[in-house]
Amino acid sequence: MSTEERKVVLEVKGLTKKFGNDIAVKNISFNLYDGEFLFVIGPSGCGKTTTLRMIGGYEFPSSGEISVRGQLLNNVPLEKRNIGMVFQSYALFPHMTVQKNVEYGLRMRGISKGARREKVADVLSLVELEEFSDRYPSQLSGGQKQRVALARVIVLEPDLLLLDEPLANLDKRLRDTMRVELKKLQEKVGITTLYVTHDQEEALAMADRIVVMHDGNILQVGSPKDVYNAPSSPFVAGFLGETSSFHGTVRACPDGTREIVVDDDMTVKPSPTHLLNDSDSVFVSIRPERIQLSKEKQIQEVNCTSGIIDFVSYLGSHVVYFINVLSGRALLKASEAIPTGEASFKVGDRVQAYWQEENVVCISEDREDSAVNV
């Protein structure tokens, strides 16, 4: 289903936030569609949390519009917006039991006690916390608190769910489990969700679409696959996943195609679909898992270079080789899955590194980091 046919739940138009002279969010626009799980990712200070807080009503935008289901929210106070927010710290009320915490929003909406009990029971069973309803937050584990925080907003059936780094306070193991649980829960409830994180792995694993922010700008919007495989800027290429990146200059080949000179001894030939001009400066990125290694000489004419393995990083399921290209300056990262548990190469081995042209990402540096609005 293409996103255009779906109903827009959240529309952000030209949103800007200034703190004194600092501009935290610079004129950004994006849409969020019904039932979608959208991730806003970026390094700390990129403006993602500020954006989230403006949508939730915890900060006022300096300019721009926020609408939910067609209703402009700019002047709607926080408590009147039907938007659920889960805080990084969970912000559970320590003096209330799980039951009272989840009931809180319903109580504020003046819903009768009987109806409240019923809804709370439903939601608690959804997050599998029925037995914990009489506990206080201090008697819960991190993962349970997380689920109470979710239940507390889901019970209100909000138009939109905002999650601010909800897994950041959990340990790695629990985070991985919660990732799956959260995604399943989101699909089960079908709630439109905006999730802010700096964890690119989380975004790739869970998102329907990803918005990459940097310095208050949106750099790219797309599905995890698009953003990973076709980053639109060097920053996005470097932020999501591992990559080997180079700067090079475009050169025409005798057969009319174009290649990129990275180093004296290394050229990269991108797929002809890339429109390049002669002597342009370009940024080149190749994912480590797309680079293959061999001890044989000269596997292919183009997109092949020789180097010496400088370091091997053992990661259990796979290894990452750091390869010094023979001509000197460039450094390649290549990963190899090791189902046998043994790596094929060792430090000091002379190898041929080669890759396919469709795996070469090249970005003209003249439009580096340009903001996009989708």
Add this chain to the structure above:
Amino acid sequence: MFSRISERLGRYQKFFLLSPLLFFLIFFFAGPLLWLFRVSLYQSRGSSGFGIGGADGKEGGGFYVEGTWTIENYVRFFQDDYFRDIMFFTVELALIVTVVTMLVSYPMAYYIYKAGPKLKIFLLIIVILPKLSNMLVLVYGLQILMANNGWINKALVGLGIIDEPIKLVYTLFSVVVSKVLLIAPYTILVITAALHGLDKTLRDAAMGLGASSTKAFATITFPLSLPGSYVALLITIVWALGAFVSPLLLGNPDLTTLAVEVPRQTFENVNWAMGSAIAFIILSLMFVVVLIFNLIIGSAIKWRTE
């Protein structure tokens, strides 16, 4: 062997840091307190003192009968209406002062908590300022302010609100006002600190769930500030139980507290044993009050913050 000694010394090393204070407390606080307790168990000498012969005509006077052990001073205290009334008034005054102090302090502390950084510092200075001057100066100041021809009465008469000065000074009113003035800065500071310790996102979360700012205060901020405010309440009530300067300078003979009665018994009546006994009764009273409050409030709060 040697290393074990130094290891042991190392373990107690941190206590050396405490030793000056410990020395001070043992010699100037615990010691005199024990002595005071001992004195309260001497037999009284009746109303005579200063070396004048006792009522029985035996030689020697003194402030108590040496070498005796008795609890008659305590027994007399609880049997004599005179002392019992003083005790009841002391507790009554302490409760009034505590209620008024809390009612004055909480809103002020909340206002400071909500204030911007500059206003906050200014307000905190205002709160602390009276504590930088002498307590007696403050109380005498109030005496002048509330006198029949003091500023308050002059202003009220001048504005035509009253025809002739009302009696403010040497009343329960003036005692309570001065006591509140003396205690409130501490109460305000403690409550302010408690409020600042609260997680602000809880209020955000409450409002995000649909609570108006009034409801968020009533359901989140206020209940969460109670444990900290309870500490403030204990400080207030213990302090109020020991009221001395205010009832002495702004009260009247009907407004005598136990703390006022101690020097009266000791110096005017020259009954050291009785004075010491009353001093100990004040201490016990504070202890009992704290215990009762702890029992009531400790059982009311089932949750704890992380």
